[in-house]
Amino acid sequence: xxxxxxxxxxxxxxxxxxxxxxxxxxxxxxxxxxxxxxxxxxxxxxxxxxxxxxxxxxxxxxxxxxxxxxxxxxxxxxxxxxxxxxxxxxxxxxxxxxxxxxxxxxxxxxxxxxxxxxxxxxxxxxxxxxxxxxxxxxxxxxxxxxxx
Amino acid sequence: xxxxxxxxxxxxxxxxxxxxxxxxxxxxxxxxxxxxxxxxxxxxxxxxxxxxxxxxxxxxxxxxxxxxxxxxxxxxxxxxxxxxxxxxxxxxxxxxxxxxxxxxxxxxxxxxxxxxxxxxxxxxxxxxxxxxxxxxxxxxxxxxxxxxxxxxxxxxxxxxxxxxxxxxxxxxxxxxxxxxxx
Numbered sequence: 384x385x386x387x388x389x390x391x392x393x394x395x396x397x398x399x400x401x402x403x404x405x406x407x408x409x410x411x412x413x414x415x416x417x418x419x420x421x422x423x424x425x426x427x428x429x430x431x432x433x434x435x436x437x438x439x440x441x442x443x444x445x446x447x448x449x450x451x452x453x454x455x456x457x458x459x460x461x462x463x464x465x466x467x468x469x470x471x472x473x474x475x476x477x478x479x480x481x482x483x484x485x486x487x488x489x490x491x492x493x494x495x496x497x498x499x500x501x502x503x504x505x506x507x508x509x510x511x512x513x514x515x516x517x518x519x520x521x522x523x524x525x526x527x528x529x530x531x
Numbered sequence: 532x533x534x535x536x537x538x539x540x541x542x543x544x545x546x547x548x549x550x551x552x553x554x555x556x557x558x559x560x561x562x563x564x565x566x567x568x569x570x571x572x573x574x575x576x577x578x579x580x581x582x583x584x585x586x587x588x589x590x591x592x593x594x595x596x597x598x599x600x601x602x603x604x605x606x607x608x609x610x611x612x613x614x615x616x617x618x619x620x621x622x623x624x625x626x627x628x629x630x631x632x633x634x635x636x637x638x639x640x641x642x643x644x645x646x647x648x649x650x651x652x653x654x655x656x657x658x659x660x661x662x663x664x665x666x667x668x669x670x671x672x673x674x675x676x677x678x679x680x681x682x683x684x685x686x687x688x689x690x691x692x693x694x695x696x697x698x699x700x701x702x703x704x705x706x707x708x709x710x711x712x713x
Binding site: 389391393394396418440443444445471472474475491493498499501503508509510511512513514515516517523 | 640643644647648651678680681683685686687688689690691692693694701
């Protein structure tokens with residue numbers, strides 16, 4: 384390989400590393416929130432199945448459910464210290480704040496009342512899942528992850 | 532007239548000057564009668580001595596060498612100096628370095644890429660450290676007393692499980708839609 388090509392490749396790699404770091408340093412993040420329903424019964428075919436990668440993560444976890452359906456999905460672009468609220472279902476509202484350095488604060492409201500608050504670093508590839516029991520031995524999950 | 536000018540005149544007579552210097556001396560002779568007179572004297576001396584000075588050869592005797600008109604030290608060194616000046620190209624006519632754009636670019640890129648390697652290594656290390664720190668930085672303020680937090684490093688996920696009433700209908704798409712197939 385020619386030296387010039389090697390140099391150019393290295394500089395490109397540096398840019399690839401620097402751009403996300405610079406974005407993270409500014410506090411700008413894009414968070415994808417998904418409302419997932421977990422059940423052991425075969426779900427209604429009209430419901431959208433959760434992404435295989437996410438379903439695999441659930442199945443490799445202590446959760447017992449056989450099927451996971453994606454009920455709702457939202458993508459939130461957040462600037463530093465910006466808080467955005469989104470309704471995931473009629474009874475589930477979430478609020479996300481970017482705290483900078485890929486840290487987020489997540490608030491979950493159930494039927495209008497604050498149910499939980501979590502602050503956590505959420506680098507790309509990491510998931511923050513909040514869940515609980517639902518009717519008929521099923522479960523709900525709010526899955527947060529950072530995306531482009 | 533300075534010694535330097537006299538030596539230059541002698542060099543002119545001996546044909547040791549460059550074309551530019553020859554033109555300069557000719558112009559000088561045209562306007563300076565003293566210089567013209569000296570040149571004339573030098574020419575006479577030269578013609579008078581012609582025939583007495585024989586070339587020194589390998590087999591020449593010491594007598595022949597003695598006949599040769601000795602050069603002064605100043606003139607000897609001035610000849611060397613002029614010869615050096617004649618053979619050394621002028622600063623203005625120095626050859627231009629023909630370096631290709633690629634070569635210049637490469638010369639710039641090599642130190643830059645070395646810096647890039649260091650920066651990448653630093654960033655990767657920093658990311659590993661910071662990711663490790665952040666992975667455990669979970670702060671959960673639970674309104675629900677029965678809730679717990681579970682961290683799975685292998686899966687890269689944090690789970691907060693709430694003991695929220697099961698009839699919460701969180702996952703319900705909209706009112707009236709029953710998720711359960713039953």
